Amino acid sequence: MRERSISGSLFDAGNLIFMLAILTLMLFPFVYIVSYSLSNPSMLKGGLVLFPAGFTLDSYKKALGDSAVLTGAGISIARSIIGPAVMLFFTSMAAYALTRNDLGGVRFFRKYFVFTLYFTSGIIPMYLLMGYLQLKGTFLIYILPSAVSVFNMVLIKTYMEGLPKEMEEAAVVDGANDMRVFFQVIFPVCKPVFAAVVLFECVNQWNAFIDTQIYNTMSPHLYSLQYVLYNTLNQFNSLEQLKEQGQKQLTAITPQTFKMAITVITILPIAFVYPFLQRYFIKGLLVGSIKG
Amino acid sequence: MIKAGVHPVKRVKSRNLVRNRYLYAMLLPAVLLVFVFWYVPLTGWLIAFVQYRPGIPLLSAKWTGLQQFIGFFTDTDDYVHLIRNTLAINISSLIANMTTAFLFAILLNEIRWRYFSKLIQTVTFFPFFVSWIIIYSLSSAMFATSAGAINETLIQWGVIAEGVNLLGDPRYSWMFMIALGVWKYAGYNSVIFISAISAISSEYYEAAQIDGANRFQRILYITIPGLMPTAIVLLILNSGWILNSNFEQFYLFTNATNWQRMEVLDIYIYKYGLQLLNYPYATAVGIMKTFISLIILMVVNQISKKATGKAIF
Structure with a gap:
């Protein structure tokens, strides 16, 4: 049924180029850090990196051998599993009662x-409340x-x-209680x-x-992976450590490749659940928008 | 027949309690959690009105009234740059995010090749799930003055002599923050528009085609008007957030060189409250922010109700 006109074809071509530009804009930063983190720094010439220059996993070995990264990953995994489970339990029960x-x-x-x-009470009252409840410096503050x-x-x-009401009614007739x-x-x-x-809460967690920055800066054993990444990006002590150890082991790592390796490690879990996220989340989002 | 002495309402109430005991048991934990983590901290607003000292009960502390609230406008000039930055960045972001999502959805709908349009949707939606620290890390990898990929490339190609300091130069701050927001949220925001387009009845398009309307006319007279109700609801929903900045974004990207163009109300409240430990002042600024946000939401809602018949409450 589509008509073919010159202006229409031009529009299609322009639109295609525009979409390819968008794809590049969205993807390039990720391609760059993955390739950079896999590169041998001595072979990098600067500028745009599309493919790893001299493939090496050294920066990943270094990152995964770092105790802060491992603790951070443990905390992040724990809160991403426990948080959504607890949320679903309390929230869904109440949601049912409200129906x-x-x-x-x-x-x-x-x-x-x-x-x-x-509206919310704001950052200061929350901070003081957490103090009164003795939740500062505990894992529970994440949950x-x-x-x-x-x-x-x-x-x-x-x-x-x-949902059809008949399901509920049938169960009630059978003598089941509300729970x-x-x-x-x-x-x-x-x-x-x-x-x-659950997936959305997982990603949030x-x-x-x-929350680590506000409540748990004094408890390094509770640092999430995101916070470890933040520290790595901002502090230079890890840089100095790397230099010392780099001289000892002659490994090919710079602070830059190390940072990028941790960044990639932090993105990977999101990338893995992304296919599910996209499928279920769009549905959930649309349910919400109809109501909103 | 009702027996004397037993009030009918009371009887209904107690019967309800017994009959629905399981439902109440299911509701209670959530009611308590919301009470503790949402309603209790509201009492902390008292801090803004008293001379706060740790350990002294709020109600027996010395009452200072509206001193902190007035102080925000009279003691310093901070409110000038704070309100300017907050409003400029948030309003521009709102307009930029809505416009890009709107146009993006329309253009994506014109892509005939289904797999390609699915691929684009998949890729553009991804940054929504990426944390601000990752974006901060990506930004420094891309835009750092000397070691950033973009600056290195432009210098190699001889386009510029020295790197552009996007992360530190206050001249670029607003534009940079708005652009990052668009990058992160364009795919997410477009999802609702895309579904709104697919909800437009195909009969309209068929009728237009019979009447001889070309593609541009169909976009202009069917797709765009069809999206307007969605756009208006989204605009109302988001207008209440005009004083609320994305805390993590500004926490990460505000630094010593760009703060004059970057500092927003939320960061200021954090700085005065948790770094300088002036709880009453920070709480007072927070309360004002909350109330003005609510007022804006109500006003926009009313205007929209009068002008278009669309409202959220």
């Missing part, structure tokens, strides 16, 4: 939660404040309201929306950096 119009006070509770979306996500609660509730209805009937069929919110 039940027969629950006394449900309108109040809906407002009670949604109210929190419009508890995000144990309930109201945004996700709204997404989950919207999804549950779209069993939720865990055995509702929970299994909510997989798509749960996948979306993996990418989180400022």
Whole structure:
């Protein structure tokens, strides 16, 4: 059905070139750091690096042998698994209760939660609260404040309201109580929306950096990988260490390749879950936008 | 029949409590967590009104009233650059992000080759999931004055004599921050527009084609008007954030040479609160920021309701 005109073809060609330019703009920084981190620094001539110059894994060996990087990876993995699990547990239970119009006070509770979306108390009251609760310098500070996500609660509730009511009613007739209805009937069929919110929370936890900076700077054993990367980018002590050890072992690493190797290590998990993220997240995003 | 002495409402209430005990049990943990981590810290706003000393209960501390709030405008000139930077960067970012996502979605829709358009969507969506530290790391790899890939290349090619200091020179700060935001969020923002385009009924396009409308006319008279409601809702939703900056972005990219063009309210609150330990002042600035944000959201919502019939509440 499409008509062929000169202006149309020109537009197609221009559009294609534009899209290729966008692709380059989005991809090049990643290609550059991966290639650079795999290069032998003595063979790099500067400028744009598309392919590794003199392939070597030395900077990765160095990074993965670094105790700070390993501790950071452990903390980041732990919070990216525990955080979403805890969030899903508390948030989905509450979301289910909020779908039940027969629950006394449900309108109040809906407002009670949604109210929190419009403003927050700010950084200082939160900081003082964490002090009172003795959560500073603990792992729990990564988990508890995000144990309930109201945004996700709204997404989950919207999804549950779209489910056929007959499922619930059948279970109630069979004599199941509300908790069993939720865990055995509702929970299994909510997989798509749960996948979306869990993956999103995973990424949030993996990418989180400022909570370490605010609450846990005094506890190096709780530094997340993002924070280790931040320190590596900003501090030069690791640079000096590298120089010393570099002279001893004559390995081909510069601070630059080392930084880029850690950057790549920090991106990799996101890249691995990205296919799932894209599939489930777009669905979740659209559920949210319909409601919004 | 209701027995004397038993109030009907009370009876309904207690029956509800018993019947729905499992539901309440499921709701309670979330209610408590939100109470502790959201409602309790709101009481911390009192700090802004008193002479705060650690260890002394807030209510018995000396009352200072609005002194901190007024001080923000009278004691220093900080508010000038803070409000200027915050508004300039955030409003430009909002416009830039919306426009690029809008145009990008329309142009992507014109790509006939499905696999190619899927590939572009996949690639452009990825930066949304990348942390600001990674972006900071990528930025220094790309744009550092002497060792950055772009500067090195431009110098090698003889285009410039010495590197452009994008990360440190305040002249480029605003533009650079807006560009980074577009890079990170264009793919994400376009997702909603792309789905809005696919929701436009194909009958419109067919009818237009029969009437002899060419491609540009179809974009201009069908696609763009079809996207407007979505654009307006997104604009309202985002207008409440005009005083809120992306904390991590500004925390990482603000430095000693560019701070005059980079310092935004959120960073200022952090600096005064957690680095200079002036809790009352930082809290006061934070409260003002929160309330003005809410007012902006309500005003934009009302204007939009009157002008277009679209509103979020």
